[in-house]
Amino acid sequence: MMATMNKLLSKNFFERPTLTVCEDLIGKYLVSKNGLALMITEVEAYDGFDDKASHASSGKTSRNEIMFESGGYIYMYLIYGMYWMLNIVTGQKDYPAAILIRGAKEVSGPGRLTKHLNLDKSFNKKILSKETRLWIEDRGFYPAKKLIRKTPRIGVAYAGPIWANKPYRFVMQS
DNA sequence: GGAGTGATGACA
DNA sequence: GTCATCACTCCA
Numbered sequence: 020m021m022a023t024m025n026k027l028l029s030k031n032f033f034e035r036p037t038l039t040v041c042e043d044l045i046g047k048y049l050v051s052k053n054g055l056a057l058m059i060t061e062v063e064a065y066d067g068f069d070d071k072a073s074h075a076s077s078g079k080t081s082r083n084e085i086m087f088e089s090g091g092y093i094y095m096y097l098i099y100g101m102y103w104m105l106n107i108v109t110g111q112k113d114y115p116a117a118i119l120i121r122g123a124k125e126v127s128g129p130g131r132l133t134k135h136l137n138l139d140k141s142f143n144k145k146i147l148s149k150e151t152r153l154w155i156e157d158r159g160f161y162p163a164k165k166l167i168r169k170t171p172r173i174g175v176a177y178a179g180p181i182w183a184n185k186p187y188r189f190v191m192q193s
Numbered sequence: 194g195g196a197g198t199g200a201t202g203a204c205a
Numbered sequence: 206g207t208c209a210t211c212a213c214t215c216c217a
Contacts (some may be wrong), residue, residue, distance in 0.1 A: 081201085098211060099214085
């Protein structure tokens with residue numbers, strides 16, 4: 020009988036195209052050093068210079084500069100003065116892209132997720148790794164692609180109809 | 194349906 | 206320096 024392998028995803032997993040990484044992230048485990056491991060079930064892509072819903076749509080700023088790095092970095096930002104959003108940078112250097120982790124099997128909602136894992140600004144610009152105390156593992160679970168629903172992103176009406184309606188949200192059916 | 198909350202970015 | 210905005214959550 021084969022033992023279950025928990026494989027820590029390496030940086031090159033995140034250096035691929037954002038939408039591909041989104042689909043592959045569903046069913047992976049977000050693990051923190053305090054022992055919590057949550058199965059990722061909902062993510063959103065923010066991809067490229069032209070994406071009007073992305074923080075990077077108007078160029079590089081001190082807040083979003085980490086989005087321009089190569090994949091595997093953590094981008095944390097505060098929203099509505101209360102909630103930290105956890106994003107994983109994707110793609111190649113100088114191409115701004117990231118994935119918002121919106122929910123897990125055990126915890127739904129991006130703000131609740133970070134509160135549950137005690138994630139805040141201190142994780143910003145760090146790389147996913149055991150040293151950082153936050154990483155993502157492949158635990159051998161691969162959901163059927165037809166169980167991954169693609170929908171428009173949440174809360175991005177400000178981006179205008181074209182970008183608000185892009186099917187950039189990936190949700191695993193429960 | 195509506196309020197809370199404060200860092201950030203745009204503009205002057 | 207000002208000020209509007211916001212990749213959300215909770216309570217009614």
